[in-house]
Amino acid sequence: MVLPILKCLPMSHMELDWERFYTRWSQGFAVLMLLSLGVTYLVSSPWIWWVVTLVGMVGYFLQIPRYTPPWxxxxxxxxxxxxxxxxxxxxxVLALWAVLPGWVVFVWLLVVVGLDGVDGYVARRYGHSHKIGEAFDMEVDAAMVMWLAWIHVDRGVVGYWLLLPGSFKYLFTLLATVRPSVPMPDFPPKRVRSTLAVVFFLSLLAPWVLPADWSAIFLAGASLGIFISFGAAIVAWLLPRSESKNL
Structure with missing residues (x-):
């Protein structure tokens, strides 16, 4: 989801430059991720997609010092x-999952998810909180969600429907280009979105350790929550400001 722009304080030139960079980068990366997913389906090999994801993330990472204080x-x-x-x-883990036992992949992914809270704590602890870091963290999450959704489809755990909630972040990014002057609303409330996201994360880890039937039920329920969350955000974005505030 596009990060909300702070309205209480005027943005510096560096922040404005970053907003422009991130808008272009996120839109381009969303297109590449969706196209790469299609190519993966056609050629039955994920390696082109893996390289595209890696190059995109490295490209973003290399730009960080341009838009942050001298950290x-x-x-x-x-x-x-x-x-x-x-x-x-x-x-x-995306490169090796096919040759590893399920429990190893599960533990590996737990470490990846666990570090999601560490970077935020470190940023607050050392005064390095910045929107560009938040966006980097969010992009890693989005890539992991999309990849795990595809892996579970490829393994036959669930059908292709899981790719839709798995790709929502990128679809949402492209949808925002329809009305670029209207920022995405902070709706549903952040706590609700965060809770649903955590549940969806956990559901994507479940197939590595749970039976396929139970995993499919967990994934379906968590996906429903994501559908509702993104659907509510889209409705709030499309409605006039006065109406969306009353939702």
Whole structure:
């Protein structure tokens, strides 16, 4: 989802430059991710998609020092390096999942998910909180969700329907280009969105350790929550501001 722009304070030139960069990057990356998913289906091999995802993430990571204060560790700050480690672990498990036991993949992914909370804590602890870091963290999450959705479809755990909630972030990014002057609303409330996202994350981990039937039920229920969340956000975005505030 496109990050909400702070309205209480005027943005600096650096922040404005980052907003422009992130808008272009996120839209381009969304197109590439969706096209790569289609190519993966056609050629029955995920390696082109894997390379596209890796190059996109590395490209974003290399741009971080341009839009942040002079933080330590060559301008990236500690938190962004934690996120980079998390992304590296994700790419590792995406490359090796087919040859690893299910419980190993499950534990590996638990570490990836666990580090999701560490980078936020480190950012707050050292005063390195920044929208560009939040966006980097969110993009890693979105890539993991889309990839795991495809893996479970490829393994035959569920049908192709799982690719829709798995791709929502990228579809939502492209949808925002229809009305670029209207920011996406902060709706449903962040706590609700976060809770639904955590449940969806857990449902994507479940097939590695639970029977297929139970995993499919868990995935269907969690996907329904994601459908409702994104659907409510789209409705609030399409409605006039005065009406959406009353939702």
């Amino acid at each position: 330590p560790w060559r301008g990236w700050g500690y938190a962004n390096w934690v996120t980079a480690v998390r992304a590296s672990l994700l790419f590792g």
